[in-house]
Amino acid sequence: MIELREVSKAYGGILAIDGLSLAIGRGELVALIGASGSGKSTLLKMINRLVEHDRGMVLFQGEQVRSFRPEDLRRRMGYAIQSIGLFPHWNVARNIATVPMLLGWTAARIAARVDELLALLGLDPAVYRERYPQQLSGGQQQRVGVARALAADPEVLLMDEPFGALDPVNRLALQQELARIHRASGKTIVLVTHDIDEALRLATRVVLLHHGRIVQDGTPMQLLAEPANDGVSDFIGRGDLGLRLLGQHTVAERVRIGEAADGEAIAATLSLREALSVFVARHTDRLPVIDGVGRALGAIHFADLLRNNG
Amino acid sequence: MAALAFGEGSPAAVLVRNRVLLVLCLAAAVVAFGLAFVSVAANRLTTGVGVALHGLASDGARWLGLPASVLLWAVFAPATRRRHAIVAITGSLLLAGLAWLAGREALAQSASLPSLARVSFGGGCWILMLLAWLAAADALQRLGLALGWRSLAHTALWLPLLGLLLSGGLDALSLLKEYDNRQDVFNAAGVRHLQIVGATLLPALLIGVPLGVAAARHALFGRNLFAVLNVIQTVPSIALFALLIAPLASLASALPGWGIQGIGLLPAVIALTLYALLPIVHGTASGLAQVPAAAVEAALGMGMTRRQLFWQVEAPLALPVLLSGLRVTTVQVIGLAVVAALIGAGGFGALVFQGLASSALDLVLLGVLPVVALAVVVDAGLALVAAALQGRAR
Numbered sequence: 001m002i003e004l005r006e007v008s009k010a011y012g013g014i015l016a017i018d019g020l021s022l023a024i025g026r027g028e029l030v031a032l033i034g035a036s037g038s039g040k041s042t043l044l045k046m047i048n049r050l051v052e053h054d055r056g057m058v059l060f061q062g063e064q065v066r067s068f069r070p071e072d073l074r075r076r077m078g079y080a081i082q083s084i085g086l087f088p089h090w091n092v093a094r095n096i097a098t099v100p101m102l103l104g105w106t107a108a109r110i111a112a113r114v115d116e117l118l119a120l121l122g123l124d125p126a127v128y129r130e131r132y133p134q135q136l137s138g139g140q141q142q143r144v145g146v147a148r149a150l151a152a153d154p155e156v157l158l159m160d161e162p163f164g165a166l167d168p169v170n171r172l173a174l175q176q177e178l179a180r181i182h183r184a185s186g187k188t189i190v191l192v193t194h195d196i197d198e199a200l201r202l203a204t205r206v207v208l209l210h211h212g213r214i215v216q217d218g219t220p221m222q223l224l225a226e227p228a229n230d231g232v233s234d235f236i237g238r239g240d241l242g243l244r245l246l247g248q249h250t251v252a253e254r255v256r257i258g259e260a261a262d263g264e265a266i267a268a269t270l271s272l273r274e275a276l277s278v279f280v281a282r283h284t285d286r287l288p289v290i291d292g293v294g295r296a297l298g299a300i301h302f303a304d305l306l307r308n309n310g
Numbered sequence: 311m312a313a314l315a316f317g318e319g320s321p322a323a324v325l326v327r328n329r330v331l332l333v334l335c336l337a338a339a340v341v342a343f344g345l346a347f348v349s350v351a352a353n354r355l356t357t358g359v360g361v362a363l364h365g366l367a368s369d370g371a372r373w374l375g376l377p378a379s380v381l382l383w384a385v386f387a388p389a390t391r392r393r394h395a396i397v398a399i400t401g402s403l404l405l406a407g408l409a410w411l412a413g414r415e416a417l418a419q420s421a422s423l424p425s426l427a428r429v430s431f432g433g434g435c436w437i438l439m440l441l442a443w444l445a446a447a448d449a450l451q452r453l454g455l456a457l458g459w460r461s462l463a464h465t466a467l468w469l470p471l472l473g474l475l476l477s478g479g480l481d482a483l484s485l486l487k488e489y490d491n492r493q494d495v496f497n498a499a500g501v502r503h504l505q506i507v508g509a510t511l512l513p514a515l516l517i518g519v520p521l522g523v524a525a526a527r528h529a530l531f532g533r534n535l536f537a538v539l540n541v542i543q544t545v546p547s548i549a550l551f552a553l554l555i556a557p558l559a560s561l562a563s564a565l566p567g568w569g570i571q572g573i574g575l576l577p578a579v580i581a582l583t584l585y586a587l588l589p590i591v592h593g594t595a596s597g598l599a600q601v602p603a604a605a606v607e608a609a610l611g612m613g614m615t616r617r618q619l620f621w622q623v624e625a626p627l628a629l630p631v632l633l634s635g636l637r638v639t640t641v642q643v644i645g646l647a648v649v650a651a652l653i654g655a656g657g658f659g660a661l662v663f664q665g666l667a668s669s670a671l672d673l674v675l676l677g678v679l680p681v682v683a684l685a686v687v688v689d690a691g692l693a694l695v696a697a698a699l700q701g702r703a704r
Contacts, residue, residue, distance in 0.1 A: 048611060050607070050610060050611055070613070071613040071614070071615050072613070073613070074610070074611060074612060074613035075612070075613035078612075079608065079611035079612055081604065081607060081608060081611065083602075083603075083604035083607075084604060084608070085602065085604030085605045085606075085607055085608030085609070086605070086608070087605055087608075087609070087622075087623055087627075088602070088605070088627065089626045089627055098609075098612055098614075099612050099613060102612070102613055102614065102618070145608075148608075148612070149612075158611075
């Protein structure tokens with residue numbers, strides 16, 4: 001879907017991207033992660049030509065991005081940013097309709113799409129359609145921002161630290177929405193973040209950048225279990241490594257089917273990290289487990305958390 | 311702390327709930343008894359003899375007791391929206407009432423005086439009208455209305471006075487006699503004044519807005535442009551008018567038949583346009599500068615072209631600031647157009663300078679007052695438009 005070959009970009013003689021190659025396949029959710037100055041935002045913006053690369057090739061659907069008109073390219077890629085950038089003089093519906101209007105959709109099709117997206121992002125269309133951005137909370141604004149990026153059903157969604165400015169509650173909620181949208185739509189998503197937990201939670205693949213080069217490229221599990229070097233370990237955080245590993249697995253993987261236990265049940269979809277928290281909080285070593293519709297599934301023991309890690 | 315020790319403890323400070331109004335009332339009392347309310351002169355050019363409020367030939371001064379007691383009550387009444395409204399209405403009616411009183415006195419005097427004699431507003435009357443307006447304007451401010459309603463209310467303050475003027479209640483006053491004698495000249499001056507303002511604003515907008523856009527896009531160009539515009543702004547208007555006479559006169563002799571003249575409307579409009587550029591360019595540039603960078607990035611990132619970005623995002627978001635620049639410009643041009651009469655451009659300034667030359671003060675006023683009124687009305691009108699635009703974005 002997107003491919004970079006030996007791409008370089010320099011600002012004032014300093015290389016922001018240094019001979020980088022990367023191929024992103026259809027349906028992947030790739031997190032570009034790194035410290036500030038690692039080139040992750042530059043890399044993202046080279047895909048939709050907000051930044052032009054100096055050397056190498058950037059391909060979209062097998063064609064060089066330079067062969068497209070920038071507007072045409074960008075209208076095929078959703079774009080959401082940390083500072084959201086809703087248009088303050090337009091109401092929510094008009095904001096979401098930005099790209100469909102540019103593409104010349106009919107009014108009826110746009111109205112239907114706006115309502116569909118508001119509902120998808122958990123905002124009641126009847127309440128929020130006519131509101132103006134300044135009447136919304138930060139979390140609601142970013143929901144509208146994501147809805148706007150998705151409006152014309154783009155082939156690729158580019159997101160530049162989209163949840164970075166949100167409070168933890170809203171950030172978690174929107175991360176879950178994004179994961180759900182990704183699962184349901186199978187869209188290719190490229191997400192820039194400096195939050196390792198966000199990358200591990202959402203991404204199917206994590207690309208760690210340092211000084212414009214790829215340091216490690218793999219699944220979240222690979223990043224945690226086999227860090228390429230000490231720098232990667234430092235970035236992940238040695239102290240929380242165990243917790244983050246637990247965060248990669250769900251209770252469903254370790255549940256002892258049919259076994260009974262006392263106490264309030266936990267959901268099988270919970271991560272082991274969350275389960276650990278429940279064990280410690282309840283001072284117990286056994287918890288009953290239920291499935292998605294509330295049926296008893298079995299139990300999990302405290303020791304199961306350590307079973308065949310990785 | 312000093313205010314606490316003195317203010318809170320003393321009984322007067324507890325009772326006085328509106329210090330501004332108290333000061334205005336005290337000043338009004340001093341002026342009412344100390345200064346001439348009308349001035350009576352043998353003819354339109356001589357200096358008149360002052361008549362104080364209590365020495366008026368006509369009765370009616372006692373009616374002033376009514377608004378005076380209402381305003382005094384308001385000094386001590388609790389600060390409610392009702393009180394503010396009452397003060398605003400009283401101030402507005404008092405403003406008209408004072409003019410009515412002067413007009414009534416002029417009518418009463420004219421019976422006993424020779425036909426050339428003139429009765430004009432005295433210094434005391436002017437100051438009392440100013441104080442009444444201040445009381446009303448202050449009360450409107452305290453009402454805390456939204457921008458659009460506020461400018462409407464401020465305009466409405468003048469309605470009783472306007473009604474009085476139109477109903478002929480002031481016709482016996484010298485100012486209105488002056489108008490009566492020069493009605494045609496006055497009307498022509500008004501039309502010409504509006505022509506000057508219109509002919510200035512149109513090119514100023516056509517040139518200023520693109521320059522403002524360019525200044526916002528290119529920082530270096532913007533700095534140089536503002537340096538030039540600032541220098542223009544510091545040249546005194548009379549000097550600028552005079553400076554244009556020579557080049558335009560030579561242009562006129564080089565291109566006969568184009569209607570170019572070294573004096574008259576053209577140099578006036580050119581000079582005024584040069585003055586008007588700074589606020590318009592500045593309004594445009596700072597309007598564009600305050601468009602959120604995130605909105606611009608999002609617009610480009612979603613595939614707007616430069617042109618779509620400008621018309622759909624930047625221009626609408628910059629418009630309120632441009633409009634406030636236009637407000638400043640329009641009021642400034644309406645005022646400066648008076649001076650343009652010096653180089654034969656006409657307008658209300660012609661009345662002013664004619665009056666100054668013949669030391670006929672009422673003729674000067676006849677030129678100045680409509681200019682002030684025009685500026686106030688246009689300012690309020692543009693404020694209304696700005697408020698409507700803002701309201702749409704809320």
